[in-house]
Amino acid sequence: MIPETWADLPFFRDDWPAIAARLDCQDWLPGPANVFAALALTPPQAARVVILGQDPYPTPGHANGLAFSVTPETALPRSLKNIYAEMRDDLGAAPANGDLSHWARQGVLLLNTSLSVLPGQAGVHAKWGWDKLARQAVVRAQAERPLAFILWGAHAQKALVGLPRAVDLVIESAHPSPLSARRGFFGSRPFSRVNDWLTAQGQPRIDWSLSENAQKG
Template sequence: MTDPATVTQALARFREGGSPWLSLPFFRDGGAERVAAAVDARAGAGATVLPAPGDVFRALALTPLNAVRAVILGQDPYPTPGDAHGLAFSYVGKRRLPASLKVILAEMAEETGSAVPTSGDLTPWARQGVLLLNAALTVEAGQSGAHMKLGWDALTDGAVAAVSETRPAVAFLLWGAPARRRAALVDRSRHLVLEAGHPSPLNRRADFRGSRPFGQANAWLAEKGLEPIDWRLA
C-alpha cells in the first residue's frame, strides 16, 4: 500500500483502522476533515508540511485510547524536514538531539540510573501506552507554530478529556504553560497530574530539572496495582 500523499488521505487511512480515538467529537463532527483540508491547502500553496502525511496521526495509531497509561503533551512538530515523525518531543533527525529533548532524556537517565540515550526516538514509550500528543499535529518547514490555529487544538483537548473520562488511572505529565492549562480537563480524583516547567533550556525558571516526573509516575502506577513504564531507551 502506497504512503498517503496528503493529510486528507492519511485521515481516511486512519479511519479505516477503526481506532477507538474515532469516538472523539473531532472525528465525528467534521473537524478532522476541515483541519486536514486546511493543511493540504497550505501544501498546495507551496508550503512544506511536516511530518510526512503518513506520520501525522502516528501518536494516536501507536497508543490507542484503551491503552493509554500516561500522557505527555507537546506543542507542534519539529520544523526541520526529517526530524519529526508524529510523536511529541520524539526525534529521528540526523543531527544532535534537540535541546528540550536532551533535558528530558537527562532527567530520565538520572531517575532510572541508565545511560543518557543517544537516540531521540520515543516510539518505545508510545508502544507502552504513553500518549505523546502535540497540540498541533502539523507544522511548516522553518516556521514553528505555523499550524497552531488551524483547529488541531480541538483534537488535543478532546483526547485529554476522553482519557480522563474513560481510563481508570493515568499519569498526566504536563510540562510548560500550554500543557498545564489542560490540567483543567483532567479528573484529579482518578488520575495523577504532574506539572512542571517546560524542559527547554530557554525556560528562565528552570523548573523542569529535578521534578522527577518519571519516577513519580511509576510509583503512582505501582500504587494502583498497574505495571510501571520502562522509560529507558538504551
C-alpha cells in the first residue's frame, strides 16, 4: 500500500500505523487501493508541480486518491468545473473528464492534506495527523529539484507555509470553489504560468488539457 519511493518519510514510521488502525474500524474513502494514489503516480524524483487539496470527495465512487480529481465516469464537481473553465481561458482546452491522473503521471503532485474521509462526512479526518504527510512529501520532492506550487485558497497556503523557496515558483490565488473563484481565481492563468516557468527551467511542459482527448469551447 505504501509507495516504495516515499516509504522513507517519517510519517510512515511515526504516524501511519495509528491512522491505519483507526481506519480499519471504519468504512472510509477512497479506500486502501487509492489512499496513496497521488504518491504512487508521482514519485519524488518525478515531482515538478504541487497542487494541494483538503480531503477526498465524500461521495462513494467519486474520489480516486488525487486532489480535485474524480473517477472518469463522475460528473465534474463545481470546483473542478471552474478549474477547467479557467484552463479553457488560459490554454484553449480542458480534459474530457475529471480524472487528473494524466497530470500526476507528468509530475504534478496532487496531494490532499487529509487522505481519508467517511461517506457523506467531509473533513471528518482532518485532525488525524495526515497533514504531516503533505509537508514531508513536499520537502522530499524539493530535494530533487525546484518545484512550482499552485496554492488555491487559504487552506493550501497555510498548510505549506514556509516551504516554498526562492528557487521555487509560487502561484497563490483564491480557491476555485463557486464561493470564491471570482475573487482572484478566474484570470490567474496558473497553467500557462507554470509551463512558462518549466520551459525556463529546461523541463518539459505539462500537457494540462490532455490534448488528444481535450474539450474545446
